Amino acid sequence: MKKVDIAVIGAGPAGLQAAISLAEKGYTPVVFEEDPIIGQPIQCGEGISVNGLKDFSIPTSNSSICVRKLESCRLFFASKREVLGDITAYTLNRDAFDQYLAERATDFGATILTSSKVANVIRKKDSLLIKAEGKENLEYECKLLILAEGYKAKIAYSLNFPKPTPLIKAFEYKIKGEWNEKLEFYFDSQKYPSGYCWIFPKEDESNIGIVTYAKERKKRLDKFLKEKKISAKIIGKIGGSIPMHGPVKKLYDKNVMLVGDVAGMVNPIFYGGIRIAMTSGKTAGEIAANYLKDDGKTSLLEYEKKLSEYSFMDKVNLECHNFFYSRSNKFLQKLGKLLEGRFINRIKGWEKIEVLSHLLKYPILYKRMIKLYKMYRGFKIVRDWGF
Ligand SMILES: Cc1cc2nc3c(=O)[nH]c(=O)nc-3n(C[C@H](O)[C@H](O)[C@H](O)COP(=O)(O)OP(=O)(O)OC[C@H]3O[C@@H](n4cnc5c(N)ncnc54)[C@H](O)[C@@H]3O)c2cc1C
Structure with a gap:
C-alpha cells in the first residue's frame, strides 16, 4: 500500500x-x-465560453484543442423567429x-x-x-x-x-460540414421538454444534438435534422447524462x-x-x-x-430552469416574437423601454414579470457559465 x-x-x-x-x-x-x-x-457538445478558456490560460491559438471561435448565437423559441445573443465561445476537440x-x-x-x-x-x-x-x-x-x-x-x-439527481440525457451526432457561423439553440416545450436541440459548428464538421428529459431522443433528433433539411453524412454518435438541477x-x-x-x-x-x-x-x-x-x-x-x-452557485439559476422549462410553447412563441431580431444582451436604455412597452401587449408574459426578470438574470449567467 x-x-x-x-x-x-x-x-x-x-x-x-x-x-x-x-x-x-x-x-x-x-x-x-x-x-x-x-x-x-467523448461525451460532449464541445462548446465553451472564451472566458472558460481565459480563466485557465488555455491557448486558443492551438487549433487542435480550440477548433473554432464563434462570436454569437441564435435562439429559437418554438418558432422560426430568431433571437440573437453576443457570446464569444469556442468549439473544442474535447x-x-x-x-x-x-x-x-x-x-x-x-x-x-x-x-x-x-x-x-x-x-x-x-x-x-x-x-x-x-x-x-x-x-x-x-x-x-x-x-x-x-x-x-x-x-x-x-x-x-x-447523488447529483435528477439527470437529463443528451444524444448527439457529429456530421460532416459546417452548418453555420453561429451557435444555435432550439427550444420547444413539446418536442424537447426541459431541454433543446443544438448546432455547434467546428471545422469541416458540426455537432448536432438534443438534450431532453423526454424519451426517444434519437427519433426526436432525426426529426430535427429532417426539419432543418440537414442530410450531411453522420460521422459519429455520442450520448450521456447530465445533472440538471445544479x-x-x-x-x-x-x-x-x-x-x-x-x-x-x-x-x-x-x-x-x-x-x-x-x-x-x-x-x-x-x-x-x-x-x-x-x-x-x-x-x-x-x-x-x-x-x-x-x-x-446562485439559486436564480435553478429558479430560471424551473420557470423556463415549465412554460408552454405559446409562452415561448410570444417571447420569440417580443425579442425577434434583437441581441438580448444589447437591450439597454431606450430599447429596454421599447421592449417593455411591447411586453404589455402580451398578458402571458407581463403577468409573470418577476419570474421573467429572474429568467433574464439566469440567461445572463448562461452567457458566461452556460457552457
Ligand atoms: C452529450 C453531452 C454534451 C455536453 N456538452 C457540453 C458542452 O458543449 N459544453 C459544456 O460545457 N458541457 C457539456 N456537457 C457537460 C460536460 O461534459 C460535463 O459537465 C463535464 O465533462 C464534467 O466534468 P467532470 O470532470 O466533472 O466529469 P467527467 O468529464 O465526466 O469526468 C469524470 C471522469 O471520472 C472517471 N471515473 C468515473 N468513475 C471512476 C472510478 N470509479 N475510478 C476512476 N475513474 C472514474 C470517468 O471515466 C471520467 O473520465 C455535455 C455533457 C454531455 C453528456
Whole structure:
C-alpha cells in the first residue's frame, strides 16, 4: 500500500484542474482514471465560453484543442423567429482538451493512473483507503480526497454524499460540414421538454444534438435534422447524462471534497459543465493545498464559501430552469416574437423601454414579470457559465 497526501478520482476537467492547482503549489496528487485514454470516449457538445478558456490560460491559438471561435448565437423559441445573443465561445476537440489538461498536471508533478478504476474507498480515522483495479490492483492511503468521478457518483454515494439527481440525457451526432457561423439553440416545450436541440459548428464538421428529459431522443433528433433539411453524412454518435438541477447540497465532508458533475456543478439552463467543473476543481485544489500545508487546520467549509461567490452557485439559476422549462410553447412563441431580431444582451436604455412597452401587449408574459426578470438574470449567467 502506498501513502500519499492527496488523491483525485476521475480525470475529466474537474479532477485534472484540481490536480493542476495542487501540483502548481508543489503537491503531488495521484489521479485515478478508469478509462485507458484521457478524454475518450467523448461525451460532449464541445462548446465553451472564451472566458472558460481565459480563466485557465488555455491557448486558443492551438487549433487542435480550440477548433473554432464563434462570436454569437441564435435562439429559437418554438418558432422560426430568431433571437440573437453576443457570446464569444469556442468549439473544442474535447479529447485533446482533456489530454492537454492531463499533460499540464503531469508536467507540474501530478501522477495520472489510467485504466485504474476505483472500486472502493474506505474511511479510516484520519485518512481514506482507496482500492483500485485495472492493469494491476492498487491500494493507496490518502489524507485528503477530491472526488471528480462525474455524474454516476458511485464512490460519492458510498461515502454518504447525495447523488447529483435528477439527470437529463443528451444524444448527439457529429456530421460532416459546417452548418453555420453561429451557435444555435432550439427550444420547444413539446418536442424537447426541459431541454433543446443544438448546432455547434467546428471545422469541416458540426455537432448536432438534443438534450431532453423526454424519451426517444434519437427519433426526436432525426426529426430535427429532417426539419432543418440537414442530410450531411453522420460521422459519429455520442450520448450521456447530465445533472440538471445544479449543485448538490453537500459539497464536502471531513476530508473529502466533490468537484464537477459529481457535485452537480452544471448550469441548469443550458446544461454546460466544463467551465464550472474546472472552477470547482481549481477552488478545491487551492483549499486542499492550504489544508495540507497547515496539517488539516484549514476547514473544508472554505471550499463551499469560496464557491458561493460565483454566480453559477446562485439559486436564480435553478429558479430560471424551473420557470423556463415549465412554460408552454405559446409562452415561448410570444417571447420569440417580443425579442425577434434583437441581441438580448444589447437591450439597454431606450430599447429596454421599447421592449417593455411591447411586453404589455402580451398578458402571458407581463403577468409573470418577476419570474421573467429572474429568467433574464439566469440567461445572463448562461452567457458566461452556460457552457
Ligand atoms: C452529450 C453531452 C454534451 C455536453 N456538452 C457540453 C458542452 O458543449 N459544453 C459544456 O460545457 N458541457 C457539456 N456537457 C457537460 C460536460 O461534459 C460535463 O459537465 C463535464 O465533462 C464534467 O466534468 P467532470 O470532470 O466533472 O466529469 P467527467 O468529464 O465526466 O469526468 C469524470 C471522469 O471520472 C472517471 N471515473 C468515473 N468513475 C471512476 C472510478 N470509479 N475510478 C476512476 N475513474 C472514474 C470517468 O471515466 C471520467 O473520465 C455535455 C455533457 C454531455 C453528456
